[in-house]
Amino acid sequence: MSIPRPKPEKFRLRRTMMFMNAQKPGLIKDAYIYGADSIMLDLEDAVAENQKDSARFSLYHALKEIDYGNTEVIVRINGLDTPHWKEDIRVCVAGGADGIRIAKTESAQDVKTVEKAVEEAEKEFGVEVGRTLLMAALESPKGVLNAYEICQASDRLFGVALSGGDYRKCMQVKVIPGGIEMLAARGHMLMAARAAGIQCFDTVFTNINDDEGFRAEVKQNVEMGFDGKSLVNPRQINIVHEMLAPTQKEIAEAEKIVRAYREHAAEGVGVFTIEGGKMIDIAFVPGAERVIKLAKASGIYEGDL
Amino acid sequence: MELKTVGTAGTLESSDIMITLEPAQSGGIEIVSFESSVMNQYGRQIKAEVLASLDRLGVKNAKVTVNDHGALDCTVKARVECAYYRGCQCDVDGTYPWGGVIR
Structure with missing residues (x-):
């Protein structure tokens, strides 16, 4: 019980980041067996507004008591425009999460705001200052346009990820096979991440029955230079690992x-x-x-x- | 903080446990109902975990309803604590005692 996790490694391999609802005991108890490089315990969109409190208790004890082995454990916190994010940060740090994914990041200031709260929490809970890593999710045209300043905003920041759902909504486009609607965002974000020397992750592919479409998207991700991809279904993990494997x-x-x-x-x-x-x-x-x-x-x- | 009203947390899904705490003036901790899909193997352990969590939270008197579907210890604790904070009706955002009485 309560085995402290080793200090997170900033630039580890992150080919696959698998989303899991932090509120569902059935999911989080064996999240690591699927073999994703990272799991993303979600306090945000997967958790209903009236279960935000409950999800934090589940998260805390899961972080403390479940042995995730070498799987990296990241938590997606609620957006800075909600009343939840500060307490989300406290529970992540107290529980010893490896990293925090900042939802709806639009500026360097957003990252700095989270970083400050994380540092306060590290001091409050006696965690080594600087231990908790950050990643930023870009979910709007504004976030994508500010990608470079966001990528440089904190030493804790290991990467940026695109979040397609909200971005497409803002751009008034739908999912197009081949990804023309996301091309500019993907390209811009990749350049910003590489220029800042951090990792870059593509958005989820939500039609889990379309294997062919998924493979086509992963192939494009690899060709464009992404480090990895966010996933919604364990079935997608091996496909990404296989397609990212060198010849x-x-x-x-x-x-x-x-x-x-x-x-x-x-x-x-x-x-x-x-x-x-x-x-x-x-x-x-x-x-x-x-x-x-x-x-x-x-x-x-x-x-x- | 004291229980002011009935606090409930958890679901009836597999691997989860539903906990209901009802405030009481006296009578100590009274488990009014205890159901578990794994009663024979883990009934005692789950009950002990519920009581230990209530003890840490400083709950002296309450009527407790437990409906378990194979929850791990970490889930039992999480649901008891959540039911307690809901029953207390206090806005404690920013001050939850992670690692203190929540552990």
Whole structure:
């Protein structure tokens, strides 16, 4: 009982973030068995207005007593325009959540407001200041346009996520196969996140019976450069993991780069060629290391790096 | 804080437990009804958890109704605490004692 969770890692692998209603005991008790990288216990939209109090008690005890293992535990709190968010933050910090997802983020100030309340809660509950990570959900054109300032607003911020439902509503568009209605938002948010050096996550795909449509969207996510995706159904987890997994060819190339870099770095050489004549410098190394990490997480890595 | 009115929390869904607390002037903690789908295996443990939670919250007198559908300890505690705060009708946002009497 009450095993404190290890200190959260800011830039861990987050291919899949699975939403779970924090109010439903049947869901939260075995949320980790599905194998998502992160679970997102929801205090916001999934919880009815008259159950906001009840969801916090469930959340607190789940955080304290359920062993989620290596699964990251993030909590989506209610928006800053509601009376709930301050108490939501207190319970997240007291319970030891790894991170907090800020709903409807529209400005850097929104992030700073949450950060201040988180720090106060850390002091109140004797939690190491800085432990609790943040991520921001952009749900409106204003939020998307302010993405860069939002991405830079806090050292705790590991990433931004797009929330398609509200964004589409504001833009007066519906879900279009191929995602033309979301293209500008996705592209803008990705650039802002990369420029600020944080992660970027795509919105949920809600038609759980449309496997083909889901795969097409994940493929586009991968090609655009997303780190991961928010999910609403456990069935979607393995599909994303499989589609984000590197190919054996990519793994072999990454291994060559990492090995060659290590050898050359020891000798003080910064630019070198690998087998096949490709010229490599230090800029290739983080990408190669990421491929190895993904391969390991996908269970397909057989090397020794 | 004292119970002012009937406080209820939880549902009849699987893995959940519904707790109702009714204020009383005296008579201690009286469990007026206790139903559980796992009575034989866990009935005693659930009852003990309900009483321990009420004790932590400082509830001396109350009539308690329990309808369990296989809740884990963490859910039992959560529902007792929620029923209590609802029955107290106090607006305690910003001051819930997480890690204090709620633990």
